[in-house]
Amino acid sequence: MDPTDLIIQLVVPSCAGETVRLNVHRGVLCKSSGFLQNAIKPEWTNREENVVTLPEDSANTVIDYIKWLYYDKIAIKLYEAGADKLEKKAEEAEKVFCLLAEAYIFGEKIIDTQYKNAVVKAIFDAQRSSRWSMGPESVSIVYEGTPSGSPVRRIIADRFAHSAYDDSKDGYGWMQFIDGYPREALADAMKLLLCLRKSDGRPEPGVESYLE
Incomplete structure (x- = not known):
C-alpha cells in the first residue's frame, strides 16, 4: 500500500x-x-x-x-459451537451464514473472484466451527443473488445430498427447516441426490472443488 x-x-x-x-x-x-x-x-x-x-x-x-x-x-467472526442447545446453535450459526451469503453476493456483483473464493473458504470454516449447515434464510439470500451453477449453490446442494437426514426425533434440524428452503434449492439437492444414488455415492467434495 x-x-x-x-x-x-x-x-x-x-x-x-x-x-x-x-x-x-x-x-x-x-x-x-x-x-x-x-x-x-x-x-x-x-x-x-x-x-x-x-x-x-x-x-x-x-x-x-x-x-x-x-x-x-474475512472479517466476519465465526460462531464456535459449544454446549449450546440445538436452537441456539441454529440461530447463531445462521447469523454468520447470512453475513457470508451477503458477502459472496457482493463479491459476485463487483466481479472479485479472489474475494468470492475467500468467502467460500469461510463458509466451510463456519460449517465446521458451528457444526451446522446453512439455513432457510441464508440459502434464500444465496439463491436470490447468484446465478444457476454458482459455487455456493453447489455447496448447499452437496451439503443437503450428503448430510441431510430424518432428525425428527431431535426436535430441531433438517426436518423442521426443510419447508422454509427455496424450492429451487431443494430441486438442486434432489437432482444431486439422484446422481449420487446412480453412482453408488461419492465423497462430499472439499473446498477446492468450489473455488474459481
Whole structure:
C-alpha cells in the first residue's frame, strides 16, 4: 500500500437510512475487483471528489470487504459451537451464514473472484466451527443473488445430498427447516441426490472443488 495513493470514497447506505462515506486507497480498491477497477475511471467517478456510489449495498457488507482488501482476512467472526442447545446453535450459526451469503453476493456483483473464493473458504470454516449447515434464510439470500451453477449453490446442494437426514426425533434440524428452503434449492439437492444414488455415492467434495 502506497501512503501517497489517492483516496477513493465509497458512498453506501447505512442501516439507519443515511449514507456513509468509506475511504479506501485507490491501489487497494483496485486490487482484485473488475467492477471497481472500471468504476474509478474518470468517466465513472466524480472527477473532483473521486467518489463511487454503491446505492444498493449495505455499509456493513462493504466495510467487511474493505477489511479483507487491507488485511486479506474475512472479517466476519465465526460462531464456535459449544454446549449450546440445538436452537441456539441454529440461530447463531445462521447469523454468520447470512453475513457470508451477503458477502459472496457482493463479491459476485463487483466481479472479485479472489474475494468470492475467500468467502467460500469461510463458509466451510463456519460449517465446521458451528457444526451446522446453512439455513432457510441464508440459502434464500444465496439463491436470490447468484446465478444457476454458482459455487455456493453447489455447496448447499452437496451439503443437503450428503448430510441431510430424518432428525425428527431431535426436535430441531433438517426436518423442521426443510419447508422454509427455496424450492429451487431443494430441486438442486434432489437432482444431486439422484446422481449420487446412480453412482453408488461419492465423497462430499472439499473446498477446492468450489473455488474459481
